[in-house]
Amino acid sequence: xxxxxxxxxxxxxxxxxxxxxxxxxxxxxxxxxxxxxxxxxxxxxxxxxxxxxxxxxxxxxxxxxxxxxxxxxxxxxxxxxxxxxxxxxxxxxxxxxxxxxxxxxxxxxxxxxxxxxxxxxxxxxxxxxxxxxxxxxxxxxxxxxxxxxxxxxxxxxxxxx
Amino acid sequence: xxxxxxxxxxxxxxxxxxxxxxxxxxxxxxxxxxxxxxxxxxxxxxxxxxxxxxxxxxxxxxxxxxxxxxxxxxxxxxxxxxxxxxxxxxxxxxxxxxxxxxxxxxxxxxxxxxxxxxxxxxxxxxxxxxxxxxxxxxxxxxxxxxxxxxxxxxxxxxxxxxxxxxxxxxxxxxxxxxxxxxxxxxxxxxxxxxxxxxxxxxxxxxxxxxxxxxxxxxxxxxxxxxxxxxxxxxxxxxxxxxxxxxxxxxxxxxxxxxxxxxxxxxxxxxxxxxxx
Numbered sequence: 001x002x003x004x005x006x007x008x009x010x011x012x013x014x015x016x017x018x019x020x021x022x023x024x025x026x027x028x029x030x031x032x033x034x035x036x037x038x039x040x041x042x043x044x045x046x047x048x049x050x051x052x053x054x055x056x057x058x059x060x061x062x063x064x065x066x067x068x069x070x071x072x073x074x075x076x077x078x079x080x081x082x083x084x085x086x087x088x089x090x091x092x093x094x095x096x097x098x099x100x101x102x103x104x105x106x107x108x109x110x111x112x113x114x115x116x117x118x119x120x121x122x123x124x125x126x127x128x129x130x131x132x133x134x135x136x137x138x139x140x141x142x143x144x145x146x147x148x149x150x151x152x153x154x155x156x157x158x159x160x161x
Numbered sequence: 162x163x164x165x166x167x168x169x170x171x172x173x174x175x176x177x178x179x180x181x182x183x184x185x186x187x188x189x190x191x192x193x194x195x196x197x198x199x200x201x202x203x204x205x206x207x208x209x210x211x212x213x214x215x216x217x218x219x220x221x222x223x224x225x226x227x228x229x230x231x232x233x234x235x236x237x238x239x240x241x242x243x244x245x246x247x248x249x250x251x252x253x254x255x256x257x258x259x260x261x262x263x264x265x266x267x268x269x270x271x272x273x274x275x276x277x278x279x280x281x282x283x284x285x286x287x288x289x290x291x292x293x294x295x296x297x298x299x300x301x302x303x304x305x306x307x308x309x310x311x312x313x314x315x316x317x318x319x320x321x322x323x324x325x326x327x328x329x330x331x332x333x334x335x336x337x338x339x340x341x342x343x344x345x346x347x348x349x350x351x352x353x354x355x356x357x358x359x360x361x362x363x364x365x366x367x368x369x370x371x372x373x374x375x376x377x378x379x380x381x382x383x384x385x386x387x388x389x390x391x392x393x394x395x396x397x398x399x400x401x402x403x404x405x406x407x408x409x410x411x412x413x414x415x416x417x418x419x420x421x422x423x424x425x426x427x428x429x430x431x432x433x434x435x436x437x
Contacts, residue, residue: 010290018424021362022292058289058296059325059332065291106293110339117293117339117360125363126292 003050006030007057020129024137025099027054031073032098032138033145036091040077047073061113068105072098088142095138096131103127260428266316267430278434281305283313285426286330295321295335295361297426302329310391310436313429318397318420319343319385320429322436331431335423336398337361344388345398345417349381356383356398356417364424366399368415375413377404383417393435 006026017023027050035043051069055062076098083090107122267282283299301307303326313320313333321341325332334341337358345356345368352375354368371377381401387394403416 007290012287018362021360021364021424023362025291027290054290058291058294110293115339121359121363126360130292 002030003027003046003053007050007053010054019133021125022129022133024133025102025130026137027051028069028072028099028102029095029134029138029141030145031069032076032095032134033091033142034149035073035075035077036079036083036094037085037146037149038077039080040074043073043077043080044070045073047071061109064106064109064113068102068109071105072102075101085146088139091142092135092138096135099131099134100127103130263428267428270314270316270430278432280430280432281307282428282430283307283331284428289361292362293339293360295338295341295358295423296324297321297333297335297429299331299333299429299431300329301431302327302331304328306433307331307431308436312392312396312432312435314396314432315421315426315429317422318399319392320421320423320426322391323431333429335361336366336419337363337423342389343392343398344386345383346386346394347377347381347401347415348384350376352377353386353388354415362424364418365402366417366419368401368417369407369412371413371415373406373411373413377401377413377415379404383415391436393432 010023010026031043031047031050034046047069048066051066052063054065054069058065076094079094083094085091103122103126107117107119107127110117264282267280270280281301283301283305285297286300287298289296299313307323307326309323309326311323313322319336321333321335321338323331324334335358336343336356338361339358341358343356344353346353352371354371356366356368358366368383379401383398383401385392385394385396385398397420399417399419401415402418405414405416406412407414
């Protein structure tokens with residue numbers, strides 16, 4: 001449901017928040033934060049799910065977003081427990097690198113599908129601005145998401161089995 | 162006559178004298194208020210009276226506030242609510258006015274180009290959630306006679322073509338999408354080429370396959386050529402923003418800035434007579 005709501009937001013309201021021709025990828029930010037805090041299994045699962053939802057919504061190249069976001073969830077999840085978690089200081093550069101990774105996978109996928117986008121143009125006008133934008137939003141979103149997961153954990157621990 | 166009687170008479174005379182004097186003064190001062198005594202009295206008492214009046218007004222005001230604060234608070238709340246409602250109404254009316262202007266322009270477009278055939282006006286209700294592709298969803302579908310490959314325009318210029326149709330919505334591939342390809346023509350020099358998109362959110366196009374010695378200049382207009390059969394001829398696409406040599410050295414790449422504001426689309430027109 002959360003993925004669906006975020007996807008709907010991306011398709012409608014976020015278009016008005018374009019900066020340097022790009023809009024933020026909230027599903028990717030969600031995947032990065034989740035994977036960073038919960039590890040590769042959950043990260044990859046959420047990445048696949050959110051990417052698949054995006055593919056189903058757009059209706060073309062089914063699997064392109066799922067693969068890209070699943071791979072990001074897996075890669076970022078591998079860092080779980082190895083980096084400082086209590087604050088967005090390291091999650092932000094991780095989000096920037098994760099976006100770079102995601103966009104490169106996407107670019108290769110487009111090449112594979114025969115959609116020609118010049119690499120230099122794509123790097124300057126899509127990849128770099130997207131990295132900066134997503135990293136900036138991770139600064140805002142990481143702490144609230146971390147607290148939300150902690151609260152959910154606490155609630156689960158007090159529920160009698 | 163005893164001393165007691167004499168004293169009584171003296172008091173009576175004094176009282177009558179005072180009474181007579183008073184009656185005289187009353188009569189003498191009845192006609193005019195501007196006598197010196199009155200003027201002096203007013204002059205001396207003026208500040209005192211003014212002070213008393215101010216105090217009275219202050220007390221009256223405070224008393225009124227204290228007595229009516231409940232109704233004032235209520236009135237204040239009502240006024241605030243009214244201001245909020247009116248502000249929302251103004252914003253809504255402004256939105257209607259702007260929408261009306263845009264729709265009027267679309268109607269003028271239809272009237273100005275009757276050869277394009279019938280059109281249906283549609284609202285853009287969603288966009289591709291990513292940054293690479295450029296598609297929008299409009300609120301018209303097969304129920305409104307929209308079909309695949311129909312041309313979509315705004316009064317400013319070409320928007321794209323319909324690529325997927327459902328009963329009440331359709332997807333439009335914008336000319337900025339990297340999968341989009343439009344037969345184009347430099348209007349001034351009639352040089353043909355192919356206009357391709359670069360990325361959905363990026364506001365520029367590129368026109369390819371133009372010989373390196375072809376006379377193309379910044380500011381020239383690009384229109385659809387009609388070649389390929391998808392788009393009718395003569396729809397404005399954009400202006401030449403940049404001309405640079407292509408890597409192979411055989412061609413030049415022409416960067417085109419679309420006329421239509423593709424990142425801020427709200428209403429578009431689908432040309433029903435196209436895309437056959």
